[in-house]
Amino acid sequence: MGSSGSAAQRMFQLKLDPLTGNSEWVVIEENEAPQEESQKPLLATTSYLDMLNDSCRNRAFRQAIDKTVTNACHVLDIGAGTGLLSMMAARAMSHDDSSTSSCSKGRVTACESYLPMVKLMRKVLRANGLEKKVRVINKRSDELEVGVDISSRADVLVSEILDSELLGEGLIPTLQHAHDNLLVENPQTVPYRATTYGQLVESTCLWKLRDLFNNEAKALDGVYLVPSGADTVLQIKEQQFAMHCDAIKEEIKLLSEPFKVFDFEFWKRPESYRETKVHIKATNDGTIHAVVSWWLLQLDNEGTIFYCTGPRWICHPSSETKSKSSFPGMDNWCDHWKQCVWFLPEKGLSVHKDQEICLGASHTETSISYKVTTPLEKKDVGHCEPAQIFLSPERIAIYGDSNWRCAMLNVIKNALQQEVSPMCVVVDDSLFLPVAVANLAKSSHVIALFPGLREKGAHYLQAVASANFYSMDHLEVLRTRNQQLTMLDTHQRKVDLLVGEPFYYGSENVLPWQNLRFWKERTMLDPILSKNVLIMPCKGILRACAMYLPDLWRSRCCLQDIEGFDHSVVNSTLGACGDLPADEEGPCLSFSIWQCGESKRLSDTVSIMEFDFLKPISSCSGTAQVVFTESGICHGFVLWIDSMMDCSTELSTGPDKRYWKQAVKLLKKPVAVGSRGSTLVDCYSTEIKVSFDHSSGDLDIKYTYS
CATH class of the missing domain: 2.70.160.11 (Hnrnp arginine n-methyltransferase1)
Incomplete structure (x- = not known):
């Protein structure tokens, strides 16, 4: 049966702890209060907001639906999302309400399998007075049955289940099932082709x-x-x-x-x-x-x-x-x-x-x-x-970058000069580091933890061993990983060299500070570290700059009217950033700045605070004054973490580095900024205050203008 919105309905949401890599299923009740803090971030990392802010898309669908749905009929919306296309279809039929009330044919069925979105859709329908004109079914479309979920086959299909490649969201099997089971012969469709x-x-x-x-x-x-x-x-x-x-x-x-x-x-x-x-x-x-x-x-x-x-x-x-x-x-x-x-x-x-x-x-x-x-x-x-491992294109580019490789190798060589036969632990999923250490120090013993790669990492190291002139006798991957390593795992030896890039397999889209998992891992290994242990990177530096980002800001601003339908109830859940009320804050976004559309730096880079990896993980905070060096419109701040591999070698992941993702904190309202002496600007500088909570891995960011 379709979802009825009963209080007994519930869903499970996978919640990830960024500092441990562990995940757990949490239960989310259907009747949660709409503004509960636990619900707000549910869909913040999705692209729904960006899609609903695409006025060209919205207008094209509205025009096509108005042109196609010209009388009372049965319209099926597959992958209905917030119900925008369903509401467009219901409105297109509204001129024929007398016909609709006299027969059962004039109706809209909205099919959506994702429960958080179903809950949101019901709120949107209520806000627009259309909850009685659009029937919502919380199922996959291939689970629908005529005579059970819907009374008859649909005359019109409206749907937008397209990704950048076109087919990745299951367009073909969805259409196949719909034509076989849910649509009349020769139906009308939006889109058409x-x-x-x-x-x-x-x-x-x-x-x-x-x-x-x-x-x-x-x-x-x-x-x-x-x-x-x-x-x-x-x-x-x-x-x-x-x-x-x-x-x-x-x-x-x-x-x-x-x-x-x-x-x-x-x-x-x-x-x-x-x-x-x-x-x-x-x-x-x-x-x-x-x-x-x-x-x-x-x-x-x-x-x-x-x-x-x-x-x-x-x-x-x-x-x-x-x-x-x-x-x-x-x-x-x-x-x-x-x-x-x-x-x-x-x-x-x-x-x-x-x-x-x-x-x-x-x-x-x-x-x-x-x-x-x-x-x-x-x-x-x-x-x-x-032995085959698939990496992201960006990781392939990093591993092939001669400057990055040279910096890493120089740091490793300098570290190995201080130890005759070091015990080295690679805490993350780096493939470069265990190969490099084993190659450069034949007498070393290297333990790779590979928290994400696991067995694949072990097969890989074996496959490239002879080409890199090292023996697997001195390199091992822990097959089983307890919460905390002991001296038994390190053959009763203290760790002399602890290294990471840091890189965690499958976590390429996380915010920069979520790679502070390295700091958490280092802390858990504290009991088995030698007194003079070398830790690389030894420090992380949180940096930021102000930027002009009109395209990104526009795509993430609050929704109001979309083709005549009020969507203001979705903003908190979808993670809106711009045009927020004064008492609300939008989430930080993970982006490669070079792919954010039009952009321009408006300030120099500032250092806000440091994360000392030589000490166990702890909460910390920092403040920096961002002075605007260019006149323009500031849409937000870009933040990233640069790694100090040793006292003199720094590896940057800033916005000028194409293969890394940065964090973007968008402003609620764009601000006209400029250097001292500029006219017609609102401010010349801003103060950024940041605090890191080591128990949750969250970074809180606040800013004030001057």
Whole structure:
């Protein structure tokens, strides 16, 4: 049965402790008070807010629904979210209320499987007086049955279950089940069709995210994370990666015109798998490093209402597209939909202008993949070997960065000079550090904890041992991990060298201070550390700067009216940051600043406080004065943690470092700022106060202007 909103209904939410990596299931009752503190952060890390702030998207769906739902009928909204599309459909039928009341056909069914969102949707419907016109069912659409959950098949399907790749949220199986079981024959749908496009590009900055083997070879430092003959042991997955390609358009060389790949019709049952070949003429000499792809959404059956996720540099070649201005979405920054990047294998493919390239494309139910015909065919790595580890593209780029590697190796060499036969513990999931220490100190004993990689880490170290000239006799991975290591685990030896990057596998999207898990781990190991133990990094420094971030601020500001529907009740739950009431604070966001749309620094970098890793973890606080050096509009502060590996070597993760994520604290209201002597500004400086709670891992940030 569908969700009735009874007080007995409950859900489980997975809660992660960032300082331990442990998680637990907590029960959330259906009848919780709407403003309870425990409920506020439930959906704060989702993209719902960004999506609902996308006025181009909202307007296109409203126009298409108004055009499609012209009389009383049964409308089914799958993945209803806050109920926006359901309310649009109910309003479109409102002119025919007399017909609706005399027969059961005029109705809207909203299907949403995620209970926190169902609870939020009910609040939105009540706020707009539509709770009686939209029936909410808390189930997956493939669990719905005609005659049980809904009385009859639906005449119209409205749905927006699209990701940046198009298929990743289950579009195909959802449509298949809907056409087989929930929709009338030849239904009307909004959207009507989606078309995927691609373009061949050369880009050194993109290639660094893919090619660890060749970038590592250029480093010439003797450490081989991907040795010759085993270059697939550490790599990225063969998949499309969502990125804001507009941000690096100056570093991309286009090697083809845009080309059409697949059409996906919403109004008929889609196929689970298709293949196609696209013949493309190269427009420049170069090396194809990647396929950049996007999609064009046709929302109405006549082809007059569109939405496009393409980069700003493109112009569609298809006759069905008229001009760039025809496609909402192309010119507005949003984070819920980006472009996608598919990397070629090996060294890419060299091409000459006017050369024809045959691109093979295929799609499954959930993804699209490409294959360029080349004599250097990559061997099949579809199956996962025991030693094979998949890392994020950013981590691959970091491990291939010669400056980062050089800094780490110099620090390790200096540390090892102080110990003849050191006992070393690598506390995190670093793959570089255990290989480097074992290579540089043959008499050392290295214990890698690998809290996330576990057994895969052990297989990996074995696979690269001979290429790095170390013996596994002196390197081990603890198969079982107790809450706290003992001298039994270290063979009755005290730890002389404790190191970390810090990096925790699977935690690439966390806020910078959540990597202070390293500090927590170091504290737990305190009883087995030697008196003169060397700890790297020895210190973390929290730094910040003020920034102009109009696109990000706009995407995360409070919701009010969306196409005529009040959404103000969702702001707290969805983690709104801008336009908040004076007594509320928005969450910090984890972002790579280079992908945040338009941006500009308005101040120098300031150091706020330090985390002393030489001592056990403790709560701490700090204050810094941010003096504005540029005139402009300040939308918030960017914060990050730089690591002092030793007394002289600092590794930065700031906004000028492309492969790291920073934290963004957006202001409630943008502020006009400027340096002393500037006119027509509200302030010249601001004071930031920060406190870190070691028991929860939370960082509290407050600011005042002057």
